[in-house]
Amino acid sequence: MLQLIEWYNRNKRKLPWRNTNDAYKIWISEVILQQTRVAQGLAYYLKFIERFPDVSSLASANIDELMRLWQGLGYYSRAKNLLTAARQVVEQFDGKFPETVMDLKKLKGVGDYTAAAVASISFNLPAAAVDGNVYRVLSRIYAIDEPVNTTKGKQMFQQLATKLIDKKNPGTFNQAMMELGALLCLPKKPLCHICPVNEKCLSFASGSIARYPVKNKKPKQKKRYFYYYVINNKNNTFICKRISRDIWHNLYNFPLIEESRMLTGEQILSAIKKFSWLKCTEKTAIGISEEFRHVLTHQVILARFVRISGADIDKTAADKVLEIEISALDNYAMPRLITRYLEKHPLATR
DNA sequence: AAGGCGGGGTC
């Protein structure tokens, strides 16, 4: 695989986490890049390292501030797990970042891939980091028909990558494989004509690139109907922290009623009475927004926002909701659905 | 082994 390494050294992107061997920084970069493109994660990495430059600063972080830093990046359990893992390092590893694959995998949120990436890049250990790029590259080079998303398939690819890894420069090898997948061996239109290993690529030789990687089945999406009630009382509004085992865990949003079917305008207004702490009077003004469509991997959220101003609030009964100033909304981590709504329909203060 | 968990880019 010498051609691959040479290609990598000539063509690799200049990325901030490639200027360090600091295991903490490599770890942060790897977690940010889980199921996330470099272009999307880069800015998050920079502000994350600036705010939390080392594991001890992260270990003493506040969860709400951490979630706010992670806002918009998705897969929010990663942020929670980072905090848990940082505290593990401080408490179980005496503040010193673990240096073996086995110990790295003890950290919350660190699986086979991330452990191998940190071990190889920071500690020069011969651990093969097998991610989506590597599945694609290897399945094409060797024309492997085994599905990559089964236990058996994953084992096979892990074994193959382990056999191929350059034991002298494992970190460079791992990154070269991934960089090849990210820059040339693309999912849709791979750039085989300039690929450094095209002469060794079985699927290129047989014109069967498009068949790889083989995957079986895809989950289908479910529809959910969200009705948010956005209260605008003078300078204040009301938000709730999402605490159930569901999407957007630990993020904030507006008081919510969820239905399995679409509601009529009349039903949306009628549902207001489910909030016992909210009393509409003759002075109350109500407006229903257009539908917001928010697509996630496995579900589609169809949301409307009901703007309510001039209502009375029974604060003794409003124990599940948090009253905040509208100007403080930015301090709370919220899903993109909510920030998109607020960009389009800002809350007015007076 | 299967399902849950985001948001955005690309074709």
Add this chain to the structure above:
DNA sequence: GACCCAGCCTT
């Protein structure tokens, strides 16, 4: 629309 991204955790 469908697919995919430097995956991991829970059940």
